[in-house]
Amino acid sequence: MTVAIDRATGKRRGDREPGPGLGGRLKRGYHKHWYAYAMIAPVAVVLGVLVLYPLVYGLYLTLTDANSLNTVRTIGVNHIDATYKFIGLDNYADILWGPTAYDRFWSHFVWTIAWTAVCVALHYTVGLGLALLLNQKLRGRTLYRLILVLPWAVPTFVTVFGWRFMLADGGIINSALDALHLPSPSWLEDTFWQRFAAIMVNTWCGVPFMMVSLLGGLQSIDASLYEAAEMDGASAWQRFRYVTVPGLRTVSSTVVLLGIIWTFNQFAVIFLLFGNTAPDAQILVTWAYYLGFGQQPRDFAQSAAYGILLLAILIVFTSFYRRWLNRNEQQLAI
Amino acid sequence: MSTSTAPTPASAPVSKENPVKAPKAPKAPRRVRRRGETGLAGSLASHGVLTVASLIALFPILWLVYLSLGPDKDDYLHPGGIWDKMTFANYTFVLEHTKFFDWLKSSLIVTLGTTAIGVLIAATTGYAVSRMRFPGYKKFMWVLLVTQMFPVAVLMVPMYQILSDLKLIDNYFGLVLVYCTTVIPYSAWLLKGYFDTIPFEIDEAGRVDGLTPFGTFFRLILPLAKPGLAVAAFYNFLTAFSEVAFASTFMLSDDKYTLAVGLQSFVSEHDAQRNLMAATAVLIALPAAAFFYLVQKNLVTGLTAGGTKG
Numbered sequence: 310m311t312v313a314i315d316r317a318t319g320k321r322r323g324d325r326e327p328g329p330g331l332g333g334r335l336k337r338g339y340h341k342h343w344y345a346y347a348m349i350a351p352v353a354v355v356l357g358v359l360v361l362y363p364l365v366y367g368l369y370l371t372l373t374d375a376n377s378l379n380t381v382r383t384i385g386v387n388h389i390d391a392t393y394k395f396i397g398l399d400n401y402a403d404i405l406w407g408p409t410a411y412d413r414f415w416s417h418f419v420w421t422i423a424w425t426a427v428c429v430a431l432h433y434t435v436g437l438g439l440a441l442l443l444n445q446k447l448r449g450r451t452l453y454r455l456i457l458v459l460p461w462a463v464p465t466f467v468t469v470f471g472w473r474f475m476l477a478d479g480g481i482i483n484s485a486l487d488a489l490h491l492p493s494p495s496w497l498e499d500t501f502w503q504r505f506a507a508i509m510v511n512t513w514c515g516v517p518f519m520m521v522s523l524l525g526g527l528q529s530i531d532a533s534l535y536e537a538a539e540m541d542g543a544s545a546w547q548r549f550r551y552v553t554v555p556g557l558r559t560v561s562s563t564v565v566l567l568g569i570i571w572t573f574n575q576f577a578v579i580f581l582l583f584g585n586t587a588p589d590a591q592i593l594v595t596w597a598y599y600l601g602f603g604q605q606p607r608d609f610a611q612s613a614a615y616g617i618l619l620l621a622i623l624i625v626f627t628s629f630y631r632r633w634l635n636r637n638e639q640q641l642a643i
Numbered sequence: 644m645s646t647s648t649a650p651t652p653a654s655a656p657v658s659k660e661n662p663v664k665a666p667k668a669p670k671a672p673r674r675v676r677r678r679g680e681t682g683l684a685g686s687l688a689s690h691g692v693l694t695v696a697s698l699i700a701l702f703p704i705l706w707l708v709y710l711s712l713g714p715d716k717d718d719y720l721h722p723g724g725i726w727d728k729m730t731f732a733n734y735t736f737v738l739e740h741t742k743f744f745d746w747l748k749s750s751l752i753v754t755l756g757t758t759a760i761g762v763l764i765a766a767t768t769g770y771a772v773s774r775m776r777f778p779g780y781k782k783f784m785w786v787l788l789v790t791q792m793f794p795v796a797v798l799m800v801p802m803y804q805i806l807s808d809l810k811l812i813d814n815y816f817g818l819v820l821v822y823c824t825t826v827i828p829y830s831a832w833l834l835k836g837y838f839d840t841i842p843f844e845i846d847e848a849g850r851v852d853g854l855t856p857f858g859t860f861f862r863l864i865l866p867l868a869k870p871g872l873a874v875a876a877f878y879n880f881l882t883a884f885s886e887v888a889f890a891s892t893f894m895l896s897d898d899k900y901t902l903a904v905g906l907q908s909f910v911s912e913h914d915a916q917r918n919l920m921a922a923t924a925v926l927i928a929l930p931a932a933a934f935f936y937l938v939q940k941n942l943v944t945g946l947t948a949g950g951t952k953g
Contacts, residue, residue: 344771345775348767348771348860349771352764352767363802366804367800453697456697457696464885466906467707467885468704470920517700566788577887580887616795623792624792
């Protein structure tokens, strides 16, 4: 799909002539690309200072026993120096193999994986279905589109409040279920139903992004392909299978990857829906936040260690995903 | 396909008041159906599914608005009673008794700051990555993707320390910088995709006519990339507007709270007063919705214009 032509020079990439030495290459590269680097510099600086440095520092914190009782702090007029010490990999060992590691890490881990898989699958299928419907010639489709994007346009914490009203014990959903003589579960207390509710709310919030992205992808599929398929007598299903699906491949692989990353790190929905009342419905991100900021004493080191583990999981996953895409000769849209 | 809407319980109460509108089929002579047109049954089914989906999308928001009109704190348990005693009292109470306008001001400063700075920086980055094959550009895109993966928990403590070293705690600019780190990577990705769809000949023409690389970018490419920029702005605005975790940690004085944090603190103070909570939530949703309708026209073209190019 990619036309491998260097857009700056018009040369074909890949078979460049043997370059000069490293120093000379750097110098030439600098002369040719200085403005590219200048354009990237602001991002590089901001990300370097506010993301990479904190990451390195956070990595260091995970090797210590820092918590809110032994870090630098000021009580009244007294400035107290940090007294935490280096303890090596003990935090990781404790999280992964320590006593009650199953309750603290592995149960959350399994739930996080299930949460990510279910949410992204629902986002994608519902989003694709709606996008296909909106891509037809249909009266009032602009209006439908406007309404369907609304869950994305309203800030998450507002909509989550709305859902809390609806899911509360005497809320509208349980009243409606009662009226239909169906059992009315306690959505915000029972573990299973908490998880169900979290997935439901997150699906509601996440579908619009998928829908709009896939709609954009659908609209960029060349109409003549459908025409040709129809001439050859392809049925609707065959047109979907052999024209639409391949046409959406690059968009799909990108939005699915983004969706997985965002859902895996989805903080707002679960945190706002349950606060600290649902220890078993916490995914790893909210659990790490709880350890570091939601309890006393705040356990910074463990919290950061969870964060690093999360990051490691995502990076491993992404590299496998990338390799899998490469094997199928698909391209991420980057 | 048409059944792929997830059956959420919200559809149960709304689907009753959802008669599928049956347009009267005109008694026209049989005509040949053209390509792209669906039969009557198909279009009825599409309308039905889309109407149900729209109702599901709308209902939680409308319900919140409706509840916010009830004057009593337990009204959400007896929603039927609200209809007779609707009042805007909750809104006036919230506007008069909280620092709503202070919060709105800080929210707007932080959000618009993030949007402006974020879009500008993301645009230069996206352009550089889209047009110039400098060494390491692909790695750079992956670095941007990886920054999306950082969980809040790792960054919070170190960021707090850096910001307090830079004297940026409790400071609008500090929060803007923090938000930029979260919004720029995706915006840059998005804009790179959009710039990829703008023909490279335009750049060449600009260069031939003597524009510098920056001149080409600002005077030719940016005006052409408006849909992409609008989507990036939308994304930045919403992300910054609804962020809670950083804002509640980094903003300390209560007249500098953003709306999201203000609502949180208001909730913990007036825990039982759900009618007031609902009213605050609606007030907060208004600026975001207004911004959304400003840019929504560009949403579909802007979001994936480039996503289809390899």
